[in-house]
Amino acid sequence: MTASKAQKSPADARRMSVSGLKAAFNILDKWGCTAEQAQAILRLPRATYxxxxxDPExxxxxxxxxxRISYLLNMHQALRIVFENPENVYGFMRKRNHNPYFHGRAPLDVIESGDFAALYExxxxxxxxxSGLW
Incomplete structure (x- = not known):
């Protein structure tokens, strides 16, 4: 396969971004995010959000x-692998965490700042x- 064939067409890339956005909205809703939190996490102005x-299209x-959407989807995937019940899959982000990075804050409290580094960490x-490395 040539490099040009391996690249996604603009239409494919667009479909993937729309699908990813819809999935991200769904995940953020299930995590119990407010509109303001979701706007900050996704870096979307209020009207655009x-x-x-x-109209996700x-x-x-x-x-x-x-x-940012990719990180959200991957966090959700990791939580689905780690936890069997939906209460933990969707509730984890709101639970206080005493890991040194979180210092008693919930992961959602950390990422709602909208800071890219906080989302990545x-x-x-x-x-x-x-992997059980934590």
Missing amino acids: YKYRN SARLDRDQLT TFRRIDTLR
Whole structure:
């Protein structure tokens, strides 16, 4: 396969970003995020957030936003692997965590700042749960 064939077409990339955004909205809802938290986590202005909630097909996401969505989807996947029951899968993000990084805060409290580094570090710590390294 040539390098050009390995690349996704713009239409494929667009479909994937719309699907990812819909999944991210669903996950954030199940985590109990407020609209303000979701806006900060996804780095979406208020009007844009509501526009995309009502019409995800209209979304035009930049690389940073797509990376944020990727981290959310991967955190969700890791939690689904680690926990069997939905209460833990979806409740983990709101539970206080005494790991040195979280210092008694819930992971959601950390990522709601919208800071990219906080999102990445939270992803890393949740991802290591899969391997039992935490």
